[in-house]
Amino acid sequence: MQERQRVTFDGCIPRMVASVLEVCPEADFSRMRVVRDMHGRLYLVVPDDWSDEALVAVRQRLRETLGPYSPGEDSGVGRCSDTLAGEALFWEPSLMYWVEDTGVQVVERRAMGQDWVHQPESEREAHCPRLVFHSLKGGVGRSTAMMLWGRELVRQGRTVLLVDLDLEAPGLGAHMLPVDSRPDYGVLDWLVEDLVGNAGPDLMREMVAESPLAESPGLWVAPAVGRRTMDHPDNVLAKLARAYLEGEDGNGFAARLRRMIAELEAQVRPEVVLIDSRAGLHETVAATLLHLQAEVFFFAVDVPATWEGYRYLFGHLSRLASVHEGPWGGGDWRQRFHMVQARSGMREADKRRFASNAYGVWVDTLYDELPPISESAEEDELSPATPPGKEEWAFTFDEQDPEGPHWPLAILRSDHFEAFNPMEQLAEVGEHAIREAFGEFFQGLEAVLSLQEDANR
Structure with missing residues (x-):
């Protein structure tokens, strides 16, 4: 006897679609929502015009095919008006899953990480340019690069604010501030005190300090x-357990973080804000990558583990991009993403190999797929996965296009910056070594910053 195929998390949505279409071949998934609960079980919400017979038949079929991911024969399928949310369910944030030519919008119920399923804010808020530096792992020179560029901006006469959001592996304070010059409080303190309404202006004034690493103030x-x-x-772990929580007012981590950054900007009045993101794929990373209206720089070294990790991250973000329904030239959040090649070699071949590997990930995830060019007008039809007219505004680039976000800004490998302690070693390293390693990276950042400053004028 053939063993029944195991039902797993990855396969349950395709199984649901196949089962529904098997029972109701004319079912229109654009009029439905799939709700996935915190344990991963799937609920199907259908239009109110479904008959009782269709409901019973689909419930029974899903109970058979979804196995542990079915919530049960009596509750797996329901009409929209029978749910607690009603029509409001269709306005909730959702992720798009494609099962062949069928698009399924999935509403995620999570204990944490709800910011991953919210579309980035489309309305541009009034604030100075923000740039986020992110990596999948530590040790790639992300914080060092950010600190050195902040110092360079101050040399040019700008006022710069650096914010350390890598709460579980903090570094900017130790790298940039003598112990006796540290402020009384930090980002972790603000997030904890804010939960109980105790993060007032006095605390904000006591959570920033000026670094002596720049020759000029700012x-x-x-x-x-x-x-x-x-x-x-001894209180750090207890604080971390609370820092990421939703506030009593219902605001999630991203909303709280936006408010904190805005209040810091009002306090310091910087011309540029540089933000050191938490590394990895933690639920809270969504706030820095998607919800601060910032340019995001993804640091990577050219090894297989890097591309595997970014495939996971960008693969999830592609679900958000699938819901996006407008021309990217005006505000698609994918425009704000940039790759950074850390520890690059001197050869042009190294950069092209990195770009090729990055391109493979972007093509499979965040770049839009264009419909094939047909040989006749009769064959020239867009697939259901491609909205009419999308070929005119598709977000995609050629592999060798240096304007594409997959094309990296390079930071050269240098022994000077291995185990680098700027408080003690900055003077002996010298400006020439900084320019040699970070020159191209600084130029690319300047170009991005100039565009942001022009947009703010």
Whole structure:
């Protein structure tokens, strides 16, 4: 006897679609929503005009085919008006899943990480340029690059604020501020105090300090932790357990973070804000990558583990991009993404190999797929997955296009910046070594910053 195929998380949505169409071949998934609960079980919400017979038949079929991912024969399928949300369910954030030519919108119920399923804010808020530096793993020079560029901007006469959001591996405070110059509080303190309404203006003024690493004034740092936390290290894990929670007012982590950044900007009045993101794929990373209206720089080294990790990240983000329904030239959040090649070699071949590997990930995830060019007008029809007219505004680039976000800004490998302690070694490293390693990277950042400053005028 043939063993029944195991039902797993990855296969349950295709199984649901196949089962529904088997029972109701004319079913229109654009009029439905799939709700996935916190345990991964699937509920199908159908239009109110479905008959009782169709409901019973689909419930029974889904109970048979979804196995542990079925919520049960009596509750797996329901009409829209029978749900607690009603029509409002169709306005909730959703992710798009394509099962061959059938598009399925999935509403995710999560204990955490709800910011991953919210579309980035489309309305541009009034604020100075923000740039986020992110990597999948630590140790790629992300914080060093950010600190050195902040210092360079101050040399040019700008006021810069650096914010350390890598709360579980903080570094900017130790790298940029002497212990006796640390502010009393940090980002972690603000997030915890904000939960109980205790993050007032006084605390905000005591969570930034000016770094001595720049020769001119204007290099401000909001560290992850301040002196009070350093005096009470036994409280750090207890604070981390609460920092990412939703506020009593219902605002999630991203909304709270936006408010904190805005209040820091009002306090310091910087011309540029540089944000050190938490590394990896944690639920809270969505806030920095998607919801701060910032340019995002993804640091990577050219090894298989890097591309595997970015395939996971961008693969999820492609679900958000599938819901996007407008021309990208006006505001698609994917425009704000940029790759950075850390520890690059001197050869042009190294950069092209990196670009080729990055392109493979982007093509499979965040770049739009164009319909094939047909040989006759009769064959020239777009697939259901491609909205009419999308070929005119598709977000995609050629592999060798240096304007594409997959094409990297390179930081050269240098022994000077291995185990680099700027508080002690910056002077001995010297400006020439900084320019040699970071020159191209700085130029690329300047180009992005100029575009942001022009847009703000």
